[in-house]
Amino acid sequence: MRRYLARKLIIYVVTFWVAATTDWLLPRLVPGNPISLLLSKLSLQPTTYNATYNLYMKAFGFNRPWWKQYLSFWDALVHGNLGVSIYEFPKPVTSVIADSVLFTLGLLIPAILLAYFAGNKVGAMAARRKSLDNTVLPVSYILTGTPYPWLALLLAFLFAAGGIGHFFPISGGFSYGLVPGLNWTFVWSLATHWVLPFLTLFLVAFGGWAIGMRNLIIYELESDYSHYLEALGAPPKLVRKYAYKNARLPQITGLALQLGVLVGGAVLTEVTFSYPGLGFLVLKAIGNDDYFLLQGIFMFIIIGVLASNFIIDIVYVLVDPRTRVGIAGA
């Protein structure tokens, strides 16, 4: 078990290093640099331009040798310093992110977990049961092929803009007039704004899990141990139970692999609903050429994804006894 987790940890450390280096390298690889891109929008006089350019280059340390920049980047990163946001100058990037991260987590965690459990249950029930399969499967395929922003638009049109009714607010994280605080009006407003973005993320992910589980159960039911159990006269319910236990393992691995996709889906969904989470912040960062904020959000998402991956690895160890005794490697 230790070897398994150690291997995983090494991968995560390498991933973090690659991600951080990419994050650092990208603005330096593009023609020009963030500073010249930024200043080109300001249409300054040549002399003013040069003076401002030099000032900014110095302020952000772009004029130092590259290895010094790289080292100081790591130094800042280790100390949790992601730079200063341009868009909300002079607020540090970390505090801009902190303002919106709770919205994203509040959306993502319930959506991921509920979709995972519900999808697996429904998919397992549908496998090799013709009538249920014929309804669950097509619906799941439609859901999993749906682009996040479109499902978001569709739900917003039907349930918020008056396609069917005005049950939910169309955009935002809470009503404009409200001041965040622990009172019923605010919590209620928060909850109603949460429903549609959550539903979007939940539905698309649900389809994928249901299909995956259905197919896995069929594979398991056709494997030798299932046939052996059947031959011994075991009731179908018991055979399915064992099939489910085995099919669960690839699904847990799948959850780790899907995290990136789900985070991407959250970005798109938040943008569609103007939901004030990290995804919406990404769009604002792009729109305002706030590269430091963009880099910061990227770093933050990477850390989140790596941490969740590690949690899933531990869950895998708990669920699969083979990893504990070292039969199956990483």
Place this chain on the structure above:
Amino acid sequence: MTVVGHDREVATSPSGVDAPAPVASSGKGPTKRRRFEFLYFAVRNPKLIIGLSLVLLFVLIAFIGPLFVKHPYTTFYLPFRPPSAQYWFGTNYFGNDVFAEFVYGLRESLFVGLLAGCGATVIGMTLGFVAGYKGGLVDEGLNVLTNVLLTLPTLVLLILVAGFLQHTSALTEALLIACTTWTWSMRAIRAQTFSLVSRDFVGLARLSGEKSRSIILREIAPNMSSYLFLVFILLFGSSILTAAGLDFLGLGPPNGMSLGIMMEQATDWSALQLHLWWWFIPPGVAITSVVGGLYLANVGLDEVFNPKLRAL
């Protein structure tokens, strides 16, 4: 429970690798019969038929659609018009013909998806074959690379890169998507290659002095051709979705039209509040049908290729 076509030899893993090698390399007779057998099951598989017809329908629209476009999508007419005989999909906020936008957007989206899907399949195949065939240090190195890319959230990475690149063309967009989405396919192909490398016919090819490249291309690849095709279908579908996501965020090609750009414009110009449903419904229906159809065809093909799954 009845088990139809239960063939223990075929399925070395739950994935649909073709029948073992001797069949493929021992004369024409069995191969031919196998083809007909596939065809027999293919035309009787509702998933494959439905999925394939959905995809083909939209491919057809992309091909012959321009013949029916009467109003170029860059010209402005009366805005806010609902669908009519004159404007099949109505006009949008600016007065562009939505049908024209849809046809040309569909072409662009399918083109980018196809290109990215092909690119990703080629990368995944090459790395998967090399890692699975060579093994050892090469395998370890490629594995680490894949695992690292697999852990990174693709869309977020793409957003970062596209955000810095500023100007993307359809070609660079496809290339970026191909370079980030191949990861899982490499692992899958590597595993399949592993299981084939230990077979006798590969050893025989080695003994007869064939070069590694020709062993991979002539002995290993043909024996998992159906699997490679399935991989391509999945990558094609996911590339369409990824491209739509990038376009929706305004990170696609700045000039031109795509289904993602249509959804972006509809969102930005309050199609929801103005109830211009004909503006944002068609692009989503097209993407959902094509991607869902591809996924459905994938499972259908899997059942055709893998006798174990045909039951029921």
